[in-house]
Amino acid sequence: MARSAIQFQKGLSLPEFQRLYGTEEQCEAALEKARWPDGFRCPRCNGHEYGLVYGRLKRYQCRNCSHQATITAGTIMQATKLPLITWFLAFYLIGQAKTGISSLELSRHLGVNYDTAWLLHNKILRAMADREDAYLLQGKIQIVASGFREAVDSYLGGELLGGKAGRGSENKIPIVAPVSLNEAGHPLHARITAVSGFSSEAIGAWARDHLAPGSQVLSDGLACFRAVTIAGCSHEAIVTGGKHPSELPQFRWVNTLLGNLKTSFNGTFHAFNFDKYARRYLGGYCFRFNRRFSLAAMTERIANAVCCCMPSAERGLRVAEAYG
Ligand SMILES: [Zn+2]
Numbered sequence: 001m002a003r004s005a006i007q008f009q010k011g012l013s014l015p016e017f018q019r020l021y022g023t024e025e026q027c028e029a030a031l032e033k034a035r036w037p038d039g040f041r042c043p044r045c046n047g048h049e050y051g052l053v054y055g056r057l058k059r060y061q062c063r064n065c066s067h068q069a070t071i072t073a074g075t076i077m078q079a080t081k082l083p084l085i086t087w088f089l090a091f092y093l094i095g096q097a098k099t100g101i102s103s104l105e106l107s108r109h110l111g112v113n114y115d116t117a118w119l120l121h122n123k124i125l126r127a128m129a130d131r132e133d134a135y136l137l138q139g140k141i142q143i144v145a146s147g148f149r150e151a152v153d154s155y156l157g158g159e160l161l162g163g164k165a166g167r168g169s170e171n172k173i174p175i176v177a178p179v180s181l182n183e184a185g186h187p188l189h190a191r192i193t194a195v196s197g198f199s200s201e202a203i204g205a206w207a208r209d210h211l212a213p214g215s216q217v218l219s220d221g222l223a224c225f226r227a228v229t230i231a232g233c234s235h236e237a238i239v240t241g242g243k244h245p246s247e248l249p250q251f252r253w254v255n256t257l258l259g260n261l262k263t264s265f266n267g268t269f270h271a272f273n274f275d276k277y278a279r280r281y282l283g284g285y286c287f288r289f290n291r292r293f294s295l296a297a298m299t300e301r302i303a304n305a306v307c308c309c310m311p312s313a314e315r316g317l318r319v320a321e322a323y324g
Contacts, residue, residue, distance in 0.1 A: 028071055034300070035307040042067055049062070090117075096298060106120070124306060128305050138212035141178050178210070179253050192285065207233060220238060
């Protein structure tokens with residue numbers, strides 16, 4: 001049996017991780033590279049000349065306006081009391097885990113309490129989801145409707161339902177699962193997203209935010225998917241003949257993706273309010289899927305995403321935590 005190039009690719013080994021990110025100085029330098037790839041930029045005046053004030057984290061003092069900033073100021077890591085090594089170990093564990101990692105497991109590996117691990121995990125997932133938002137799917141795209149139902153026993157999380165089963169029923173959060181394909185028909189990118197419903201208005205608005213004009217969409221025939229034409233896409237519906245989309249060979253890749261997502265969620269998220277956290281959990285999943293060919297660089301990619309995520313997101317997370 002042929003080995004999967006993705007599954008057997010060289011990741012980042014733990015010794016290699018320690019060699020690259022084993023000290024606070026190395027982590028700080030990695031963040032500098034991610035945040036200011038062309039050298040320091042003052043967050044206040046955009047000046048590039050600076051002096052250094054040494055402390056737990058270096059302070060960059062702008063020579064133009066005297067503003068002082070650390071490498072984490074102005075990012076979702078702002079004012080963190082955790083060592084940078086702990087953050088990087090979290091980037092590593094989240095990035096390398098094949099089917100995701102739970103906050104509980106993260107807390108054990110990082111040696112922090114569950115609440116700290118939960119907040120760290122959710123900040124990182126938020127940053128990964130934000131990064132995904134910048135991406136538009138294009139070219140040939142398969143799309144099916146799905147849904148997520150909260151389980152009665154919330155500790156067990158919820159249940160992801162494939163294909164038509166999730167549509168329009170009560171107590172289900174509607175999801176659209178699109179995947180773009182290359183010329184050979186293999187998957188490129190996924191943008192699994194919760195939507196407000198399976199109406200033409202909801203799908204039209206979603207398509208404008210997620211699909212590039214000119215894309216060719218193949219859907220499972222749900223009427224609302226015709227609304228992708230609002231976003232300048234062409235649309236072809238597969239007549240399912242009453243069959244579940246998971247039984248149709250045309251939707252092989254998107255069904256595989258949903259199956260993997262279900263496995264990942266079952267082992268990863270416990271007692272969560274899917275409605276509230278859907279965006280960041282689905283975004284985090286797609287971030288990893290969309291970079292699955294570069295497992296060795298995943299830690300660096302996540303560090304980049306975290307550096308680009310503004311602290312305003314943190315306030316939202318804390319509200320979600322207080323009421324979640
Ligand atoms: Zn300045």
